[in-house]
Amino acid sequence: xxxxxxxxxxxxxxxxxxxxxxxxxxxxxxxxxxxxxxxxxxxxxxxxxxxxxxxxxxxxxxxxxxxxxxxxxxxxxxxxxxxxxxxxxxxxxxxxxxxxxxxxxxxxxxxxxxxxxxxxxxxxxxxxxxxxxxxxxxxxxxxxxxxxxxxxxxxxxxxxxxxxxxxxxxxxxxxxxxxxxxxxxxxxxxxxxxxxxxxxxxxxxxxxxxxxxxxxxxxxxxxxxxxxxxxxxxxxxxxxxxxxxxxxxxxxxxxxxxxxxxxxxxxxxxxxxxxxxxxxxxxxxxxxxxxxxxxxxxxxx
Numbered sequence: 044x045x046x047x048x049x050x051x052x053x054x055x056x057x058x059x060x061x062x063x064x065x066x067x068x069x070x071x072x073x074x075x076x077x078x079x080x081x082x083x084x085x086x087x088x089x090x091x092x093x094x095x096x097x098x099x100x101x102x103x104x105x106x107x108x109x110x111x112x113x114x115x116x117x118x119x120x121x122x123x124x125x126x127x128x129x130x131x132x133x134x135x136x137x138x139x140x141x142x143x144x145x146x147x148x149x150x151x152x153x154x155x156x157x158x159x160x161x162x163x164x165x166x167x168x169x170x171x172x173x174x175x176x177x178x179x180x181x182x183x184x185x186x187x188x189x190x191x192x193x194x195x196x197x198x199x200x201x202x203x204x205x206x207x208x209x210x211x212x213x214x215x216x217x218x219x220x221x222x223x224x225x226x227x228x229x230x231x232x233x234x235x236x237x238x239x240x241x242x243x244x245x246x247x248x249x250x251x252x253x254x255x256x257x258x259x260x261x262x263x264x265x266x267x268x269x270x271x272x273x274x275x276x277x278x279x280x281x282x283x284x285x286x287x288x289x290x291x292x293x294x295x296x297x298x299x300x301x302x303x304x305x306x307x308x309x310x311x312x313x314x315x316x317x318x319x320x321x322x323x324x325x326x327x328x329x330x331x332x333x334x335x336x337x338x339x340x341x342x343x344x
Contacts, residue, residue: 048082051075052090053111056104059097116179120313132322133162140185143240143265144306145169148284149185149327156326163319171239176311183310183320185327187241190309197309198324201331203282205244205301207251208292213275220278223299226251230258230277238263243301248280251299287334 054064055075065075083090090104100108140149145167157163174180177194184190190197207226217229231252236245252259260276262268269289272279278295282304285292308327314320 044085045082048078048085049107049111049114051078052082052107053115055079055091055098056100056108056111059099061098119179131162132160132318133164134319135164135166136319136323137166137168137180137182138185138323139168139170139174139181139183141171141187142169143282144185144187146264146266147269147282148288151288152330155330156323159326160322163322176309179311182314182317183308183323185306185308187304187306189305189307192309194312195309196312196315197307200306200308200327201284201335202303202305203284204303205241205247205280206283206297207278207295207299208272208281208285209278209295210272210275210291211293213272213277214293214295216275217277219293220296223251223296224254226254226278226296227256229256230260231256232260232262232268232271232277232279234263234265234268234280235261240265241301241304243304244280244282247299247301251280284334287337 051064051068051070054068055061058064058067061072061075061079064070065072068075079090086103086107088103089101090107091098092101138149146169150167153165156165168174168181173186173190174184175192176182176184176190177192185200187203189199209229218225220226220229233248233251234240234244236248236252258277260271262271265281268279268281269285271277272281272292273289281292283300286294308324310317310320310324
């Protein structure tokens with residue numbers, strides 16, 4: 044088969060439109076249409092159902108698109124390996140992690156990474172959904188549980204626990220609780236236990252909610268919880284890694300905390316030799332070591 048025609052077919056199938064594919068390929072719509080028609084003639088099969096709203100792949104078209112998608116992923120991986128060198132780190136690195144860890148821990152540290160590797164291009168995907176690394180939905184993932192996908196290199200970064208935190212100003216105004224039952228007199232800030240979050244965090248939230256706090260604020264991300272706590276709204280359920288960046292926060296009821304939550308970094312086996320992946324992994328490990336030293340200096344386990 045003609046590689047150029049396959050490239051054009053892949054673009055059309057991906058865009059679902061001759062016009063959009065042509066814009067991406069810098070070709071006219073008629074030129075794209077001719078190439079698709081020629082490919083269909085050479086295969087003796089119709090690849091698209093054409094209708095007013097666009098194009099839909101036929102069964103034969105879906106088979107070919109699956110093959111071209113696999114080729115495209117392998118070409119992207121090969122191109123990345125070729126670009127990577129021992130001396131220079133550059134190119135795109137697609138990262139994924141949870142919204143909380145990404146916004147509160149990772150993003151504030153990225154300036155250091157860019158200072159070290161100014162030509163790096165990062166595509167950061169923040170969501171609770173676990174992306175498919177072997178299918179290259181992302182290059183590297185940091186997740187709050189061990190990935191169970193096959194053909195991944197994985198490393199445990201640290202263990203975290205969820206606890207109760209507030210500002211000294213809020214506690215001076217509202218009073219500091221001495222026991223869990225005292226939380227009934229304070230405003231609790233947390234995620235809804237039904238919303239996507241680490242399961243041990245949801246268990247802790249349910250435990251505190253059982254005290255029937257007179258006032259609550261539920262936010263659907265730990266970043267939102269943190270902002271509310273920093274602005275003296277109440278006592279928030281937050282991960283303990285924030286102590287490093289917000290040492291002025293006060294731990295409330297230290298004995299009330301979640302079970303340990305493991306944090307893993309993972310990437311596909313095929314990216315083992317990627318300089319971009321190695322550079323990011325090493326950077327994260329260095330930052331975690333720095334955080335551990337800071338916690339030890341503060342006397343925090």
